[in-house]
Amino acid sequence: MQFTYELGSFSFFDTSGHGWKNFQFELNGQLSSSYTELENKITSTGGTVKLAGQGVNETIHFTTDAAASSLVVSRTITNTEDSPLVFKSVSDGILSADGEICFDEPFSPIDYYKLRYFHSSNIKTEKFPRFRVEHPYVKCIPYDAVHFNHDEANHFPVFGVTADRDYVCTLVQGDLNQVQFERSWELGLDGISESKLAKTYKGIQRFTLSNGFSLAAGERVEVSRVFYQLKYDTHPQYAFDDYVAKLNQHHNFQGKNSKMLREGVFCTWNYGTFGNITEDLILNRAKAMAENMPNCTHFLIDDGYQALRNSYNNPNAGIDSFYPVPVEGYDKEKFPNGMKIVADGIRDLGLKPCIWLSPKVYLSSPLAKEKPEWLQKDKDGSVRIIGQSSFLDLSHPEAREFYLKVLDALFVQWGFEGVKYDFMTQWFLKEDSRFGHKSGIEWRDFAFSEIRKRIGDEGFFMTCIAFSAGNPFPGLNADSYRCGFDIHDGTWSEQVRACSGTLAQTMIKGKDTFLLNMDSLGFGDNPENEQFFRLNWCYITQGILEFGGKLEEHTPEQFTIFNKLLTNADRGNKVHVLDDKAFTGEPLPEILQVRYEDDGPMKQAGVKQHIAFFNWSNESKLITLSLDKAQLSAKEQLSDFWSHESITVNGQYLCVELAPRSSQLIEVK
Structure with a gap:
């Protein structure tokens, strides 16, 4: 690997010519090539350069890792003026005609179809009121530059660019720090560069949900910390593994220690209940769970307990239900003994009581009418x-104090030990919204950290709508994130909708960030093949095991099915997607595999792998998998996960014939 720095530009490339060349930095329209160099301690392996611009000093630190073919670039800006410095634009990348990304093979316009990129926004985009599942995951770079990683989908902040079908070399770039700024990118074939490849390739640091960032006289701030890597002969599903490893060198995520790695949670919402809950229903259902599902340790009361639900011409209620006295923010008719008694009753059954919360404030509520100055504005x-x-x-002191009092009511006075935090994403990510000061990222971390303070390290914290595309940084406080639509009653159309748009998240190792949530497992009034499709999907995708339904009406056979999943709980492992068309076509994978780690309970119990096959179509289908691709040999014993029937492999392929809308989960020992 070769790293160079000269006159405000850096290059990082290999001996074949793959890499990045002549990348610059920009602040308020001023390029780093125009800065005065104050200090240069750059070597061939990295180092630090200090630059002086108009009213600013910049310190840029480069750290190379030759073995990993990677580079980390940290950029800090200091205000040297006596007055505040307003940041109007902060960027880096191809900012001049000589900047370029490089691949070793010759390119002409007829070869542009080979130049592709992959990022979670290629699977889903969200910008209220718009939401859409996209495809393919590996997509041709457009001529007109696309701006990505900036909508409300909580994207996984890393992307790759490749120049051939075999992924001989992939250029990876990812965000390593999301404390004040959020990084997004522009990428396109047309632009200012004279390169024959992508002429637009730029990283943008955004101070979100604010009218601007101002740095006081003498203050300094790290505006970016960026990971670059050349990955060789690596499929897209593994291209970001080293980025995740580097993230873990810089941050401590909740996924590795979450109770949900080995346990389960029940939620009251799906499969027929929704908001129709009462104190008696909750305690009876919790009792049924405690008696029949010993490894399901958390009981979550979803939407329906709030004081103002179905009031003021509004069927919904968020944090406004807790106004003016937070501890009284529950429906006293439905919960006559109060929420503390309910939480204690759940705890007396040996379970961890958890509760739903939405930070929305409905404009018809007393809070909105009496305290308009507390409300966020666009x-x-x-x-x-x-x-x-x-x-x-x-940013309003009284509003912030009220928020903290609500958290105290839920987790201190009522005594709940976990939360499902719903409808909160746009609070921090909706582009045209504003806080009085600080960024949306900063207020997100504040709001989440205050929850974690109250529930402690052992508490359960799940984020929900909008459905996340895998951004790891909320995982500094949260255990889990919802990654797809509500399952509701579990009908086939609801299943397909819930699973669409989750490919990018499925490939992220949950133990290294935090755990995805595919919403509740359950039965509903659905055909058996579709019920097991849901069970197999939620199990193989390695997220938390969340259950739903009217447990007090469940049969012993249904509890046996739930308990088999809980007994085999070894969550957060890497999921391998073994059919390439999921990356280049509709992102509904037909073959998923988990290879268990040596120190995990599955491997210690003699289970080496689980492999799941899915038929998403309305006709019968034969799905084949080569033993080499699955890293299988003739020595392993294969059986159906549910029936334990032995499965015989003839030749070098595992062949599974599936009826329409059916699946099979195979255990490998």
Whole structure:
């Protein structure tokens, strides 16, 4: 690997010519090539350079790792003026005609179809009120530059660019620090570069949900910390593994220690209950769970307990239900003994009580009418952030104090030990919303950390809508994130909708960030093949095991099915997607595999792998998998996970014939 720095530009490339050349930095339109060099301690392996621009000093530190073919670039800006420095733009990448990304093979315009990129936004985009599942995951770079990693989908902040079908070399770039700024990218075939390849390739640091970032006189701030890597002969599903490893050198995520790695949680919402809950229903259902599902340790009360639900011409209620006295923010008719008694009753059964919370403030509520100054506004001053609702502006001291009192009511006075935090994503990510000061990223971390303080390291914290595309940084506080639509009653159309748009997240090793959530497992009034499709999907995708349904009506056979999943709980492992068309076509994989780690309970119990086959179509299908691709040999014993029937492999292929809308889960010992 070769690293060079000269006159404000850096290059990082291999002996074949793959890599990045002449990348610059920009602040408020001023390029690093125009800066004065104050100090240069750069060597062939990295180092630090200090630059002086108009009213600013910049310190840029480069750290190379030759063995991993990677580079980390940290950029810090200091205000040297006596007055505040307003950041209007901060970027890096191809910022001049000589900047370029490089591959070793010759390219002409007829070869542009080979130049492709992959990022979670290629699977889903979300910008209220728009949501859409996209495809393919590996997509041709467009001529007009696309701006990505900036919508409300909580994207996995890393992408790859490759120049051939075999992924001989992939250029990986990812964000390593999301404390104040959020990184997004622009990528396109057209642009300012004279390169024959992508002429637009730029990283942008955004101070979100604010009218601008201002740095006081003498203050300094790290604006970016970016990971670059050349990956060789690596399929896209493994291209970001080293990025995740590097993330873990810089941060401590909840996934590795979550209780949900080995346990399960029940949620009251799906499979027929929804908001129709009462104190008696909750305690009876919790009792049924405690008696029949010993490894399901957490009981979560979902939406339906709030004081103002179905009031003020609004069927919903968020944090406004807790106004003006947070501890009284529950429905006293449905929960006559109070929420503390309910939480204690769940705990007396040996379970961990958890509760649902939404930070939305409906504009018809007393809180919105009496405290309009507490409400978040958009850039035009309107409080209508999401339809007929807003959120608290946490930069307002009284609003922030009220938020903390609500958390105290839930987790201290009522005594709940976990939370499902719903409808909160746009609070921190909706582009045209504004906080009075600080960025959306900073207020997200504040809001989440205050929850973690109250529930402790042992508590359970799941984020929900909008459905996350895998951003790891909320995992500094949260255990789990919802990655797809609500399953509701588990009908076939609801299953397909819930699973679509989750490919990118499925490939992220949950133990290294935090655990995905595919929503509840359950039965519903659905055909058996579709029920097991749901069970197999949720099990193989390695997220938390969340259960739903009217447990007090479940049969012993249904509890046996639930308990088999719980007994075999070894979550957060890497999921391998073994059919390439999921990456280049519709992102609904037909073959998923988990290879268990040596120190995990599955491997110690003699289980080497689980492999699941899925037929998403309405006709019968034969799906084949080569033993080499699955890293299988004739020595392993294969059996059906549910029936334990032995499976015989003839030749070098494992062949599974599936009826429409059916699946099979295979255990390998």
